[in-house]
Amino acid sequence: MSQASSAPVDLRSDTFTTPDAAMRRVMAEAEVGDDVWGEDPSVHRLEEEMARRLGKESAVFVPSGTMGNLSALAAQTVPGDEVIVDSQSHMVLNEAGGAGAVAGVMLHTIEAPGGVPSPQQVTAALREANIHHPVSRLLWLENTHGNRAATAASVEAMGAAASAAHAGGIRVHCDGARLFNAAIALEVDAASLVQGCDTVSVCLSKGLGAPVGSVVSGDAGCIDGVRLWRKRLGGGMRQAGILAAAGSYALQHNVQRLADDHANAAMLAAELRATPGVTVVAVPVPTNMVMFDTPMPGVEATRAAAMHGVLLSPVGQFRLRCVTHKDVDTAAVRRAAGALSALFGGMVAAAR
Numbered sequence: 001m002s003q004a005s006s007a008p009v010d011l012r013s014d015t016f017t018t019p020d021a022a023m024r025r026v027m028a029e030a031e032v033g034d035d036v037w038g039e040d041p042s043v044h045r046l047e048e049e050m051a052r053r054l055g056k057e058s059a060v061f062v063p064s065g066t067m068g069n070l071s072a073l074a075a076q077t078v079p080g081d082e083v084i085v086d087s088q089s090h091m092v093l094n095e096a097g098g099a100g101a102v103a104g105v106m107l108h109t110i111e112a113p114g115g116v117p118s119p120q121q122v123t124a125a126l127r128e129a130n131i132h133h134p135v136s137r138l139l140w141l142e143n144t145h146g147n148r149a150a151t152a153a154s155v156e157a158m159g160a161a162a163s164a165a166h167a168g169g170i171r172v173h174c175d176g177a178r179l180f181n182a183a184i185a186l187e188v189d190a191a192s193l194v195q196g197c198d199t200v201s202v203c204l205s206k207g208l209g210a211p212v213g214s215v216v217s218g219d220a221g222c223i224d225g226v227r228l229w230r231k232r233l234g235g236g237m238r239q240a241g242i243l244a245a246a247g248s249y250a251l252q253h254n255v256q257r258l259a260d261d262h263a264n265a266a267m268l269a270a271e272l273r274a275t276p277g278v279t280v281v282a283v284p285v286p287t288n289m290v291m292f293d294t295p296m297p298g299v300e301a302t303r304a305a306a307m308h309g310v311l312l313s314p315v316g317q318f319r320l321r322c323v324t325h326k327d328v329d330t331a332a333v334r335r336a337a338g339a340l341s342a343l344f345g346g347m348v349a350a351a352r
């Protein structure tokens with residue numbers, strides 16, 4: 001989509017993508033049924049397609065990434081179990097405490113600055129069987145990892161962590177909200193990234209551009225459990241094929257183009273790196289998020305950027321985040337880069 005040059009460039013999140021005309025057409029024409037009764041053919045098609053792409057036996061369509069994660073978590077644990085998870089994971093920081101409030105699990109947080117813990121970290125975090133200990137039950141991975149600069153963890157790193165978990169007798173879930181960003185950035189197929197994961201949740205409503213929905217994939221028995229939790233959480237939807245059709249369209253048309261978002265993020269990062277006073281957090285930028293620090297407090301800087309025509313998000317005291325996506329083309333990202341560079345570079349020059 002091309003943006004008028006007077007409109008603000010919205011880089012707050014790839015969740016702001018809207019369904020385009022072609023996607024809306026397939027939604028309008030979708031064959032539907034009652035999906036709670038298992039009778040929606042468009043939902044079946046989406047679930048089969050996602051399972052096939054990820055090399056899994058089965059899949060279930062859920063309304064959101066948060067519900068996909070929580071359903072998968074609850075289906076693979078019992079209250080009091082422990083989940084080994086990076087302290088900066090979306091599940092820990094950004095899912096309203098559902099792990100504790102609903103699944104009743106303990107979070108054993110570890111530090112994985114590279115996005116995925118090493119096998120040694122996983123092994124060290126496993127609890128010995130002992131009447132005093134919680135039971136280690138699940139390793140939680142996230143790829144790409146949003147709060148770790150949207151890092152894409154490699155096939156090898158994912159496989160090594162999963163193998164260590166399985167050797168310790170525990171299962172593995174991947175929050176793959178942006179798994180296809182990782183696959184495209186690493187030039188591997190998505191299935192290879194999650195080969196060692198028992199369950200995987202993938203969002204359709206982020207860079208893939210669908211309006212709603214995620215899909216959880218895994219072995220058939222476990223997915224039956226996820227489906228039960230989806231119902232329990234109120235996520236059973238009736239003629240959901242209208243939404244699933246958008247998801248299928250997104251998988252067919254919007255995966256390869258994620259490379260454009262990554263190229264736009266790299267271009268924005270290069271401009272910011274050349275701006276005095278600005279520090280880009282992860283270089284090269286791994287996927288579609290650019291994190292950077294400026295001398296201005298984040299909330300103030302966000303307001304100033306908006307006045308210069310760029311919408312972005314504060315993610316730390318002095319840290320800002322720009323996310324590139326389908327609805328912001330290269331020309332608009334270039335315009336945003338110029339505006340941010342003028343704003344922050346100008347501030348540093350004025351302070352001299």
Ligand SMILES: Cc1ncc(COP(=O)(O)O)c(C=O)c1O
Nearest residue numbers: 064065066067090146175177203
């Ligand atoms: C890594 C990650 N996991 C899960 C989610 C949750 O997805 P939703 O907003 O659809 O609940 C998000 C949302 O941004 C995310 O970034």
